[in-house]
C-alpha cells in the first residue's frame with residue numbers, strides 16, 4: 001500500500017532531496033562539491049602487449065582554494081594523475097572533473113581552452129618552464145599575449161606585479177641563466193598564473209633545489225594560493241615540503257593510501273600550534289590499505305579477522 005504525505009514538501013525541499021540523492025549516488029555530498037573530483041579513476045598503459053595499471057580506481061576530492069600536496073614512492077602513479085588532471089593524458093575509465101570540465105569527454109578544442117585558461121603548470125625542470133632568451137618579465141607576459149588576455153603595457157605591468165608577489169620582482173630584467181634555480185622556479189610560478197587559472201599544478205617543483213630554496217618556492221605557491229585563491233596541487237617526493245601544507249595525501253599502487261590533515265589548535269598559554277593527524281583513506285567500496293608498519297608489526301598476511309566494536313573495527317591475525 002502506498003502512503004501519501006499529508007503535507008507535500010515544497011519545491012526547495014524537493015530540490016534539496018534530489019541534490020542529496022544525487023550526492024548519495026556519487027558517494028557523498030563532497031564528491032559533487034569539490035573543485036577537482038576523481039572517482040574510480042583508472043589509467044592502464046599498454047606497451048608491447050604488457051599492461052601496467054598506473055591508477056587503480058583512485059578517488060580524490062579537492063576543494064576550491066585548497067593547497068594540497070601529493071606524495072608517494074616512485075611509480076605510485078603521481079605523475080600519471082597529474083598528467084590527467086592537467087589535460088595532457090586521458091584516463092582509461094572513471095570520473096575526472098575540474099570545475100565544469102569533464103576530462104574524459106572534452107573535445108580537442110575544449111581541451112585547448114582548459115589548458116590555456118583553466119589550469120597553470122610548474123614543472124620540475126627549470127628549463128621546461130621558462131624561455132631562456134627572454135627576461136623574467138617577458139616570460140611571464142608571454143601567456144597573456146598568446147591567449148590575448150592582456151597585451152603591451154598591461155601585460156608587462158601584470159607580469160611585474162606577479163613577480164613581486166612571489167618575491168622575485170628584482171629579477172624582472174634578468175634572463176633565466178642570470179637567476180638561481182629557486183628564483184627561476186618562483187618566476188615559473190608567476191608565469192603559471194599569468195592568465196588567472198583556477199587551478200595550479202606543480203610536478204616536483206622543488207626536486208632540483210636544496211632545502212632552504214625549496215621552502216622559498218613553496219612560500220611562493222602558498223602566496224599565490226592565498227592571494228589569488230587559486231587551487232594548488234603539488235606533487236612532491238619531499239616529505240619536509242609536504243609538511244608545509246594543511247593536507248597531504250599519500251599514493252600507493254595507484255590509489256590514495258593515507259591522508260594527513262593539519263589543523264590549528266589553541267595551546268594552554270594562549271598560542272596556536274599545528275596538529276597533524278594521519279588518516280587511512282577509505283574508498284567508496286569500503287577498501288582501505290593498512291600502513292606497512294602495522295602489517296609488519298603484527299606479521300599480518302593473506303587474511304585477517306575483522307570485528308565490529310561499538311566505536312571501532314578490530315583487525316586481528318587470521
Ligand SMILES: Nc1ncnc2c1ncn2[C@@H]1O[C@H](COP(=O)(O)OP(=O)(O)OP(=O)(O)O)[C@@H](O)[C@H]1O
Nearest residue numbers: 045047052054072073074075076077078079080081
Ligand atoms: N607511458 C607509460 N607507459 C607505460 N607505463 C608507464 C608509462 N608512464 C608511467 N608508467 C608506469 O605507471 C606506473 C606509475 O608511474 P608514474 O610515473 O605515474 O609514477 P610516479 O609516482 O610519478 O613516479 P616518479 O615519482 O618516479 O615520477 C609505473 O609503474 C610506471 O612504470
